[in-house]
Amino acid sequence: xxxxxxxxxxxxxxxxxxxxxxxxxxxxxxxxxxxxxxxxxxxxxxxxxxxxxxxxxxxxxxxxxxxxxxxxxxxxxxxxxxxxxxxxxxxxxxxxxxxxxxxxxxxxxxxxxxxxxxxxxxxxxxxxxxxxxxxxxxxxxxxx
Amino acid sequence: xxxxxxxxxxxxxxxxxxxxxxxxxxxxxxxxxxxxxxxxxxxxxxxxxxxxxxxxxxxxxxxxxxxxxxxxxxxxxxxxxxxxxxxxxxxxxxxxxxxxxxxxxxxxxxxxxxxxxxxxxxxxxxxxxxxxxxxxxxxxxxxx
DNA sequence: CAGAATCCTGTGAGATACTG
DNA sequence: CAGTATCTCACAGGATTCTG
Numbered sequence: 467x468x469x470x471x472x473x474x475x476x477x478x479x480x481x482x483x484x485x486x487x488x489x490x491x492x493x494x495x496x497x498x499x500x501x502x503x504x505x506x507x508x509x510x511x512x513x514x515x516x517x518x519x520x521x522x523x524x525x526x527x528x529x530x531x532x533x534x535x536x537x538x539x540x541x542x543x544x545x546x547x548x549x550x551x552x553x554x555x556x557x558x559x560x561x562x563x564x565x566x567x568x569x570x571x572x573x574x575x576x577x578x579x580x581x582x583x584x585x586x587x588x589x590x591x592x593x594x595x596x597x598x599x600x601x602x603x604x605x606x607x608x609x610x
Numbered sequence: 611x612x613x614x615x616x617x618x619x620x621x622x623x624x625x626x627x628x629x630x631x632x633x634x635x636x637x638x639x640x641x642x643x644x645x646x647x648x649x650x651x652x653x654x655x656x657x658x659x660x661x662x663x664x665x666x667x668x669x670x671x672x673x674x675x676x677x678x679x680x681x682x683x684x685x686x687x688x689x690x691x692x693x694x695x696x697x698x699x700x701x702x703x704x705x706x707x708x709x710x711x712x713x714x715x716x717x718x719x720x721x722x723x724x725x726x727x728x729x730x731x732x733x734x735x736x737x738x739x740x741x742x743x744x745x746x747x748x749x750x751x752x753x754x
Numbered sequence: 755c756a757g758a759a760t761c762c763t764g765t766g767a768g769a770t771a772c773t774g
Numbered sequence: 775c776a777g778t779a780t781c782t783c784a785c786a787g788g789a790t791t792c793t794g
Contacts, residue, residue: 566776
């Protein structure tokens with residue numbers, strides 16, 4: 467999904483071996499893959515994560531409701547992503563212990579803080595999708 | 611990366627066949643995978659996309675500068691993602707036609723509108739990474 | 755330098771079946 | 775209902791080499 471804990475570690479014998487310098491502060495916005503906030507980004511910048519956070523924005527939902535709300539997600543990915551979000555303290559899982567089982571998911575306080583940025587991205591997508599599509603068809607026409 | 615044009619199309623014979631209803635407006639934030647803004651999201655919610663947009667935020671960069679600025683990206687993924695961004699009208703490529711070749715990339719006007727939301731997400735990551743890590747270790751300790 | 759072309763592998767992710 | 779367990783495979787994506 468996104469957690470790739472056993473990332474093969476960029477082999478030292480690579481062709482672009484770190485490329486060390488960056489002598490001046492010219493490229494200040496460099497942050498290494500090891501940088502914690504980069505890892506957080508890697509986690510957040512994920513399709514299903516964004517969609518789940520978005521779906522939970524308005525309140526708790528049950529497993530099945532999430533599955534239905536997020537078109538195209540498989541139960542497997544839903545479960546996996548929810549587990550990750552739970553682990554990262556963004557989503558809380560509440561099992562009511564009833565039978566048939568009833569479990570719901572809600573954003574934690576931390577998760578709520580993420581909802582705003584995510585909503586901004588979604589808003590962008592909704593606002594500018596037309597421009598993107600236009601650019602795309604224009605580009606494709608140009609290329610044949 | 612994100613473009614998976616030949617996605618095997620969620621087979622109609624699937625076990626959760628659309629699940630049709632959603633009778634009431636209860637889950638208003640459902641948008642199907644076919645919905646355009648969903649597709650835009652699928653494109654945007656990508657690790658490399660976010661990082662490239664972020665890197666170009668402050669001004670044009672050349673290919674090598676981007677490669678160096680974005681730790682962990684391979685030349686292949688950089689090229690691919692740049693091509694996609696170009697196609698979507700978010701990034702403009704300028705080839706100076708010199709030898710040795712010199713090409714630089716900059717955000718288009720459209721791309722610039724995306725920089726803000728993306729920056730918000732990055733800001734979130736930087737601000738809350740600690741909480742996420744804490745939650746994670748707490749959770750992992752709880753589970754053994 | 756900025757890529758294109760190739761080869762190869764890990765894993766993201768769907769399909770299916772089983773269970774309390 | 776809310777999962778878990780498997781099997782499977784396409785493809786994302788890294789490594790490497792080549793070129794104008």
